[in-house]
Amino acid sequence: MAAARRQPAAGPGVLRSPALPVVLILAALAIGVTALLPLIQSSSATSTAGDVRALEAERTDQRARLRALELEIAQLGSLSRIEQEAAARFKMGPPKAQNYIAVDAPAPEARKIPSRYLAAQADKDSDSPSLFEDILDWLTP
Amino acid sequence: MGQLQILDHQEYATEARLSHVSEDTISGRRGALLDRNGYPLAGSQDSFDLMVETKAWSDSKNATESAAALSPIAGVPAEQMVASVSASSIYEIPVERGLSYEQAQAIRKLSLRGVRLMASSRRVYPEGNLAAQLLGFVGQDNSGLTGLESDLNDVLGGAKGTLTYERDGLGNQIAVGERQEVAAQPGANVVLTIDRYIQRLAETELEKTIEKTKATGGSVIVVQPKTGEILAMANSPTADVTKPDLSDDSKLALFRNKAVTDTYEPGSVFKLVTMACALDLGLVGPYTPWHDLGVFKVDNWTIRNWDYSANGDQSVTQILSKSLNTGAAWLSTLAGPEQFYSYVDRFGFGKSTGSGLGGEVTGQVRTPASDPGSWRSVDMATNSFGQGLSATPLQVLMSAAAIANDGVMMKPKIVKEIAYPGHIQTVASEAAGQVIKPETARTLREMMGVVVDGISPTLLDVQGYKVGGKTGTANLTVDGGGYKPDAYISSFLGIAPLDNPVLAVLVKIDEPQGTPWGTVVAAPAFEHIVEGALPYLTIPPTETALVSGQR
Numbered sequence: 001m002a003a004a005r006r007q008p009a010a011g012p013g014v015l016r017s018p019a020l021p022v023v024l025i026l027a028a029l030a031i032g033v034t035a036l037l038p039l040i041q042s043s044s045a046t047s048t049a050g051d052v053r054a055l056e057a058e059r060t061d062q063r064a065r066l067r068a069l070e071l072e073i074a075q076l077g078s079l080s081r082i083e084q085e086a087a088a089r090f091k092m093g094p095p096k097a098q099n100y101i102a103v104d105a106p107a108p109e110a111r112k113i114p115s116r117y118l119a120a121q122a123d124k125d126s127d128s129p130s131l132f133e134d135i136l137d138w139l140t141p
Numbered sequence: 142m143g144q145l146q147i148l149d150h151q152e153y154a155t156e157a158r159l160s161h162v163s164e165d166t167i168s169g170r171r172g173a174l175l176d177r178n179g180y181p182l183a184g185s186q187d188s189f190d191l192m193v194e195t196k197a198w199s200d201s202k203n204a205t206e207s208a209a210a211l212s213p214i215a216g217v218p219a220e221q222m223v224a225s226v227s228a229s230s231i232y233e234i235p236v237e238r239g240l241s242y243e244q245a246q247a248i249r250k251l252s253l254r255g256v257r258l259m260a261s262s263r264r265v266y267p268e269g270n271l272a273a274q275l276l277g278f279v280g281q282d283n284s285g286l287t288g289l290e291s292d293l294n295d296v297l298g299g300a301k302g303t304l305t306y307e308r309d310g311l312g313n314q315i316a317v318g319e320r321q322e323v324a325a326q327p328g329a330n331v332v333l334t335i336d337r338y339i340q341r342l343a344e345t346e347l348e349k350t351i352e353k354t355k356a357t358g359g360s361v362i363v364v365q366p367k368t369g370e371i372l373a374m375a376n377s378p379t380a381d382v383t384k385p386d387l388s389d390d391s392k393l394a395l396f397r398n399k400a401v402t403d404t405y406e407p408g409s410v411f412k413l414v415t416m417a418c419a420l421d422l423g424l425v426g427p428y429t430p431w432h433d434l435g436v437f438k439v440d441n442w443t444i445r446n447w448d449y450s451a452n453g454d455q456s457v458t459q460i461l462s463k464s465l466n467t468g469a470a471w472l473s474t475l476a477g478p479e480q481f482y483s484y485v486d487r488f489g490f491g492k493s494t495g496s497g498l499g500g501e502v503t504g505q506v507r508t509p510a511s512d513p514g515s516w517r518s519v520d521m522a523t524n525s526f527g528q529g530l531s532a533t534p535l536q537v538l539m540s541a542a543a544i545a546n547d548g549v550m551m552k553p554k555i556v557k558e559i560a561y562p563g564h565i566q567t568v569a570s571e572a573a574g575q576v577i578k579p580e581t582a583r584t585l586r587e588m589m590g591v592v593v594d595g596i597s598p599t600l601l602d603v604q605g606y607k608v609g610g611k612t613g614t615a616n617l618t619v620d621g622g623g624y625k626p627d628a629y630i631s632s633f634l635g636i637a638p639l640d641n642p643v644l645a646v647l648v649k650i651d652e653p654q655g656t657p658w659g660t661v662v663a664a665p666a667f668e669h670i671v672e673g674a675l676p677y678l679t680i681p682p683t684e685t686a687l688v689s690g691q692r
């Protein structure tokens with residue numbers, strides 16, 4: 001009986017076929033991975049795009065902060081504040097008389113326009129899209 | 142289903158798109174207005190507008206809670222925000238504008254549904270209301286509405302851009318959604334010819350004079366005769382550009398730059414033009430004798446001196462130093478109408494100065510050619526001492542600037558440089574023409590020095606410098622013709638230093654109370670302005686002033 005139930009041994013040169021369930025599992029895995037790939041890519045792109053937007057927002061905020069500080073400097077240097085500080089802190093006042101003396105030295109050079117108010121170089125980065133922006137454009141219809 | 146998906150497809154598709162796609166207009170950063178040394182008089186600060194989706198706040202609980210959270214940060218009462226959103230029928234409305242970076246950060250942290258921040262900018266004036274009417278102000282859309290903000294709007298404003306994007310339920314941009322951006326271009330910075338120090342000096346002296354004389358207002362302008370550059374242009378009463386109040390016409394009128402938009406009868410300062418005409422034509426010299434009877438007859442009209450005096454034998458220089466109306470009328474008669482009005486025209490009266498300032502008017506000069514039907518000889522006689530014609534303060538000042546510049550009249554210039562991103566455009570000074578001979582101008586300057594020598598040092602004594610000038614006291618005209626009784630405009634038109642003028646200054650005071658004479662009212666302000674400005678501009682004083690002790 002035992003001999004009758006024994007499976008015949010495969011002969012030399014004959015390949016054993018994988019069991020169907022294994023094939024199905026492998027196929028399912030392949031399909032799953034294939035399906036997952038765009039999802040992973042999309043997720044990664046979404047995450048990167050989110051980072052890009054966050055960095056852009058941060059750049060905007062920092063620029064806003066910078067400009068606010070520039071104007072604060074300007075306000076601190078305003079004539080009314082200088083006059084106020086001179087009077088309050090240093091107890092200065094208008095001269096009662098003006099005396100002129102000759103000084104054997106050249107006059108100081110004319111003041112230059114502070115560079116922060118001159119034309120800024122164009123931001124070349126903002127002219128052309130970044131790599132991530134290109135990828136996003138490619139991914140989105 | 143067919144109706145929805147086929148027949149009305151476009152309509153629903155559009156509605157769906159509108160509900161999740163936003164299009165924002167992005168303003169380029171507005172350029173700054175800088176003084177001649179680069180100090181900002183007006184600049185832009187990035188700010189944020191607080192936007193609320195009306196649908197998101199249709200739920201009263203959400204609206205109340207969100208508004209309560211926003212209120213302490215935005216500084217707007219919660220009820221006001223809820224009311225403005227519920228009253229709106231559009232998709233999204235701003236409940237507050239011009240929030241600072243810190244306020245925006247705090248609001249972002251709240252992550253409220255239907256609330257978002259839109260980048261914007263707001264105008265800041267670091268020097269406060271310095272040169273308020275000249276600079277003007279911008280509206281909520283960041284466009285210039287008055288003054289240089291309006292005149293230079295195209296240059297300062299840059300180009301607007303747009304940002305189109307898909308958004309989520311909170312109103313935030315979807316990372317991988319549709320996004321199209323047309324970048325905004327920043328505006329150019331404009332460097333003005335105004336010097337903040339001299340501007341402040343002019344404004345301070347103007348206010349002091351008005352307070353002292355209880356006048357209703359006035360103007361002070363300072364220019365460089367050689368270049369035509371306007372160093373200061375002050376008017377009073379002035380406006381608040383930091384918080385513009387446009388609630389009625391009278392408040393709106395405060396934003397008018399009266400130095401160019403309003404005219405007046407210049408009075409005796411105009412005798413400089415009459416004298417220039419007579420000298421330039423070679424009709425008289427500074428020492429030509431003339432006998433003043435106290436009256437001068439023109440047709441059936443009698444011209445009298447301002448003090449009704451008869452001065453007897455006088456020189457032509459004394460006509461100016463004593464400001465004799467009779468003498469001025471005589472000089473104009475010597476020249477004749479054709480020549481007289483030719484010089485009036487050359488000096489720029491009755492036409493634009495070419496300053497480019499918005500609202501500039503030309504003033505009025507009636508001539509035999511322009512008004513042959515009603516012009517009479519007596520008109521020229523009264524015109525010779527600055528009555529019967531009207532001019533802007535800037536026109537009056539530019540006539541003196543031409544005398545100071547050896548007879549070359551420059552066009553008034555207010556913009557020195559325009560700094561575009563990447564390059565700087567320099568604005569060149571431009572001559573309007575040679576209005577009188579250089580030697581005539583030099584003679585006139587000497588005569589202006591004599592005029593100042595005749596003024597009491599208690600009223601005009603510029604320490605360290607010799608100056609020249611002419612006083613003026615004119616009647617105040619009223620709408621519809623005629624003069625306002627006992628109302629005058631007092632002025633002083635001066636140049637400094639006399640031998641090589643670098644400044645021409647007009648001080649004009651409207652309706653001073655008490656003594657109205659220009660010598661008393663306006664000359665002291667001229668003295669203080671010049672005394673402050675010349676050392677500041679590193680103009681050396683006269684050698685006699687170089688002493689080690691106190692004068």
